[in-house]
Amino acid sequence: xxSLVVVSAGxxxxxxxxxxxxxxxxATAEALEEVAVTVVELRDLAHQLTDHLLTxxxxxxxxxxxxxxxxxxxxxxxxxxxxASYSGLFKTFFDVLEPGLLDxxxxxxxxxxxxxxxxxxxxHALRPLFSYLHAVVVPTGxxxxxxxxxxxxLDRRVARAAGELAALMGKVSGVDAAGPARRTVExxxxxxxxxxxxxxxxxxx
Amino acid sequence: xxIGIFTVGDVTTDPTSGRTPTEQERIRATxxxxxxAEEVGLDVFATGEHHNPPFISSAPTTTLAWIGAQxxxxxxxxxxxxxxxxDPVLIAENYAKLQHLSGGRVDLMMGRGxxxxxxxxxxxxxxQGINLAIENYALLHRLWREDVVSWQGRFRxxxxxxxxTPRPLDGVPPFVWHGSIRSPEIAEQAAFYGDGFFHNHIFxxxxxxxxxxxxxxxxxxHHGHGPADTAIVxxxxxxxxxxxxxxxxxxxxxxxxxxPVYGHGPSLEDFTEATPLTVGSPQQxxxxxxxxxxxxxxxxxxxxxxxxAGLPLKTVLEQLDLLGxxxxxxxxxxxxxxxxxxxxxxxxxxxxxAAGGAKDSTVYAAADAATGHRAEDAAQxxxxxxxx
Numbered sequence: 306x307x308s309l310v311v312v313s314a315g316x317x318x319x320x321x322x323x324x325x326x327x328x329x330x331x332a333t334a335e336a337l338e339e340v341a342v343t344v345v346e347l348r349d350l351a352h353q354l355t356d357h358l359l360t361x362x363x364x365x366x367x368x369x370x371x372x373x374x375x376x377x378x379x380x381x382x383x384x385x386x387x388x389a390s391y392s393g394l395f396k397t398f399f400d401v402l403e404p405g406l407l408d409x410x411x412x413x414x415x416x417x418x419x420x421x422x423x424x425x426x427x428x429h430a431l432r433p434l435f436s437y438l439h440a441v442v443v444p445t446g447x448x449x450x451x452x453x454x455x456x457x458x459l460d461r462r463v464a465r466a467a468g469e470l471a472a473l474m475g476k477v478s479g480v481d482a483a484g485p486a487r488r489t490v491e492x493x494x495x496x497x498x499x500x501x502x503x504x505x506x507x508x509x510x
Numbered sequence: 511x512x513i514g515i516f517t518v519g520d521v522t523t524d525p526t527s528g529r530t531p532t533e534q535e536r537i538r539a540t541x542x543x544x545x546x547a548e549e550v551g552l553d554v555f556a557t558g559e560h561h562n563p564p565f566i567s568s569a570p571t572t573t574l575a576w577i578g579a580q581x582x583x584x585x586x587x588x589x590x591x592x593x594x595x596x597d598p599v600l601i602a603e604n605y606a607k608l609q610h611l612s613g614g615r616v617d618l619m620m621g622r623g624x625x626x627x628x629x630x631x632x633x634x635x636x637x638q639g640i641n642l643a644i645e646n647y648a649l650l651h652r653l654w655r656e657d658v659v660s661w662q663g664r665f666r667x668x669x670x671x672x673x674x675t676p677r678p679l680d681g682v683p684p685f686v687w688h689g690s691i692r693s694p695e696i697a698e699q700a701a702f703y704g705d706g707f708f709h710n711h712i713f714x715x716x717x718x719x720x721x722x723x724x725x726x727x728x729x730x731x732h733h734g735h736g737p738a739d740t741a742i743v744x745x746x747x748x749x750x751x752x753x754x755x756x757x758x759x760x761x762x763x764x765x766x767x768x769x770p771v772y773g774h775g776p777s778l779e780d781f782t783e784a785t786p787l788t789v790g791s792p793q794q795x796x797x798x799x800x801x802x803x804x805x806x807x808x809x810x811x812x813x814x815x816x817x818x819a820g821l822p823l824k825t826v827l828e829q830l831d832l833l834g835x836x837x838x839x840x841x842x843x844x845x846x847x848x849x850x851x852x853x854x855x856x857x858x859x860x861x862x863x864a865a866g867g868a869k870d871s872t873v874y875a876a877a878d879a880a881t882g883h884r885a886e887d888a889a890q891x892x893x894x895x896x897x898x
Contacts, residue, residue, distance in 0.1 A: 352776075359775030362714050364784065493694040494725055500702035500733075503695055507644035509664045 307340045307475050309333055310377035314347045314384040314395035315417070322417045325449045326383040328460075329415055332467030333381065337474065343377070345370045347394050354397045363401065371402060375491075379411040379474035380440070382431070386418035390430040399434060405489045407438040411473035413466050415447040424448040443469035511844040512855050513837065514554025515547050515830075516589035516746065516813040519567030522820035525768040530820075536566045537573075539823040543816075544577040546827050548584040550834025556587035556619065556813055559596075561628050564770075571604040578612035585857070586612055589708070589746075589813065590621025590689045594642040595632035597666060598650035602674040606654065609679040614858030619687040619708050619744075620647055622696075638665070640695050647688075651703065654683035657873050673873050680868035685856045687744055687811075690722065697722050701729030701741070706855065708744035709806075712815055713771060715784050719745065720805040727807070742855055744811035745802055748787045751832050755790040761825075762789050769819040792836045800843040808848045810855035 311330045315322030323346070334340045347354070353364035363371060374380065384395035399407075414431040416423070427446035435442045445466040453459045517540060523530040531539065544555040555577065558567045567573070574586040586608065591601060601618075608616045622639050629636040645663050652659050653674040662668040678684070687706035690696035691714055700707040707726040709719045727738035735741070750762035759778070766778045766789075775781075782789055788798040799812065814833070817826045854860070862868050 356776040356780070360713060360772045360781075362718065362784070364776070364780065490692060490694065494721055497694050497698050497725060497729060500698050503640070503644050503698065504648065507641040507648075507664065509641075 307337055307378045308373075308376060309337075309340050309342045309379050309381065309474070310373050311342060311344045311381040312347065312374070312383070312395075312398065313344065314392050314398070316348055316385070316392075316394070320385075321449065321451065321454065322383050322385045322415075324454070325415050325417055325447065325463075326381055328463050329381045329383065329413060329447060329467055329470075332463050333379070333413070333470050333474075336468050336471035340474075343373045345373065345398075347398055350398070351394060354394065354401065357401045358397065367401075370398075371406075374402065375406055377410065379413070379470050380407075381413045381415065381470070382435075383415035383417070384431070386416055386423040386426050389423065390426060391416070391434070396434070399438065402438070403489060405439075405487045407435070407440040408487060410440045411443060411470055412440040413443050413446070413470040415449070415466075417449050417451075419451055421448075421450040421453070424450070441473060443473060445469055511809075511841060512553040512585070512744075512811040513840060514552045514556065514585070514587075514811070514813050515543070515816055516554075516556040516558065516587075517543065517567070517817050518558045518815070519560060519565045520770060520818055521564040521566060522770055522818065523768075524820040524822055525764045527822075533566050539817070539826075540566070540573065541577055541580070542823060543826055543830070544584070545580055546830045548581045550830050551837050552584065552830075552833070554585045554587055554811065554813060556589040558589055559592050559623070560625065561631060562625065571608050574616070575608055575611055578608065578615060584615070586616045587687075588618045590619045590623070592623045592628070593620040593646050593650070594622045594639055595628055595634045596646075598646040598653065599666075599669075599672075599674065601650055602653040603676075605684050606674065606676050606678050609684055609858070610676055614679050614682075614862075616858075617685040617687065617856075619689045619706075621689040622693075634665070640693065641665075643696065644699060647686075647699065647703075654678050657871075673875075675873070677871035677873060679858070680862050680865075681871040682858060682861045682865055682868075684858075685861065687742075692718060692722070694722070694725055697726035698729050701726050701735070702733050704730070704733070704735040706742035706744055706810070708811070708813075709746065711746040711786055711802075712748045713785065716786065716805055723806040723809075737851075739807055739849070740851065740853055742811075742853070743806055743809035744813065744855070745806060745809060746786075747799060747802070747812060747814045748785075749795045749799075749814060749816070749829075749833075750789045751792050751795045751829065753791060753832075755794060758789050758791070765819040765821055773819075792832050795833075796836045796839055796843065799840060803844070808844075808852045810853070812844075 311326050313323045313326040330342050350367050353367040357363050384391040412435050414427055416426050427448055432442055447462050447466050449459055521536045547555050557570050557573055559570050560567045570588055578586050605618055622643050626636050645665055659672050660670055687708045688696050688700035689708040691710050709722050711719045723743055727741045730741035731738045750758050752758040763778055767773055781787055788795045816829045
């Protein structure tokens with residue numbers, strides 16, 4: 306079954322960030338026939354994220370969240386705007402992912418803030434982050450200021466963005482189409498590079 | 511089963527007193543700890559290698575030789591020797607010399623280190639970490655097994671008819687372990703050569719240790735050294751014990767909370783659950799340690815880190831006394847249910863026996879005959895240049 310993971314970095318309960326994340330997830334699920342949705346609420350992982358920065362390994366819940374992202378066919382990532390960018394908690398989650406984990410993965414980005422003056426955060430902060438991580442960010446990102454939640458325009462944008470994400474999920478991934486994926490540590494464990502190949506590489510030939 | 515300790519050699523402030531030892535105190539303490547390790551019956555003392563403050567563990571063979579001179583029985587080892595940034599020609603000389611001086615009481619563990627800046631200090635490129643480990647060790651392996659080596663590689667100047675001296679004691683090179691936390695390539699390297707594999711174990715969850723050891727064992731079998739359960743595995747470990755478990759927790763907590771590596775992060779409770787760190791009574795340390803076999807299989811070497819995070823020498827020596835008290839039970843526990851075909855870690859004696867006895871491996875040569883060059887010839891053109 307297709308798998309969708311929703312990463313939400315809202316801090317309050319209830320949170321408008323989570324509200325936007327849920328509506329993006331629901332609209333994506335509606336556009337797909339069968340989909341399993343997993344929500345990763347970063348607030349609950351805040352301690353383990355900091356621990357991971359210091360110890361270099363994830364606690365059990367964080368480890369499960371990272372695995373869910375690894376296996377996901379698509380990602381919805383929503384952050385509140387803090388000081389003109391994504392929140393530190395949001396960034397920390399993507400900082401601890403091992404290299405290559407998001408390669409070619411379709412991502413829908415969303416952000417919330419008190420006023421519409423922050424709406425370019427999607428293009429100034431979130432898109433560059435996910436471009437660096439080699440994810441495929443869908444063309445429509447969804448920004449919601451507080452007063453957008455009462456506005457019918459938000460639903461329209463949510464539906465369009467969700468449609469774009471649904472269209473990318475389940476298709477052949479960009480990485481598969483572009484050639485062999487970069488090897489992760491997990492790949493190396495599953496199919497270790499034979500020693501003669503390691504020797505050949507060391508010699509630079 | 512070999513049981514011992516390994517040290518990083520950190521100079522760390524004792525958070526309970528605010529006192530930081532001097533280099534001299536820490537270096538002397540390291541020697542005291544090693545001597546005490548022998549006294550309580552441990553099998554191995556291994557030192558790390560760092561080349562920057564706050565560590566005192568540079569020049570490891572100097573430390574090991576000094577300890578070797580004051581001990582009788584304990585095996586001198588490393589955890590780890592930087593195969594990436596240390597010239598393999600130098601490693602070959604230093605550890606062969608240590609073999610001769612200590613009567614074969616030496617083995618060593620190759621590692622890549624975890625300090626990025628160390629690479630440029632020794633003229634190396636950190637981006638080549640794995641490649642350096644592969645090429646340098648391939649050369650070291652030959653230097654100890656071939657009397658005359660001609661070699662060309664990518665990371666150091668070529669060798670022409672080179673003989674590393676002294677030749678390994680009794681014609682048998684020291685046994686080598688390869689240590690790595692999360693690089694499958696190193697498990698593959700250890701398996702290829704039929705060398706030992708050591709997992710640091712202490713900063714990582716058991717699942718990572720299990721994954722690396724499993725890969726090493728599979729590849730050991732793949733490369734034809736025997737069944738997977740005959741591979742030579744070592745593990746790190748970490749404990750703090752007192753007769754009364756609650757005393758151990760109270761005393762160790764400030765050291766843990768301020769430790770250089772993981773301090774100010776997870777709670778002591780979380781960390782003891784996620785990693786092999788055991789804080790408690792000797793009985794609890796005994797039981798937890800014997801449980802490591804459940805996920806790596808029967809193994810050959812268990813080393814504990816006990817002298818870090820600013821713990822004073824007196825406390826460390828007390829920890830060794832307590833370890834000595836449970837040592838017989840530990841050995842008995844490790845022997846229980848261990849299949850007869852699971853080997854012990856190779857020692858100098860066992861390797862000499864396997865080679866059919868000791869043989870002198872001295873390369874006898876007249877002055878200059880080994881290289882074919884005379885120092886006078888090389889010096890001549892320089893005089894010409896000075897005159898011009």
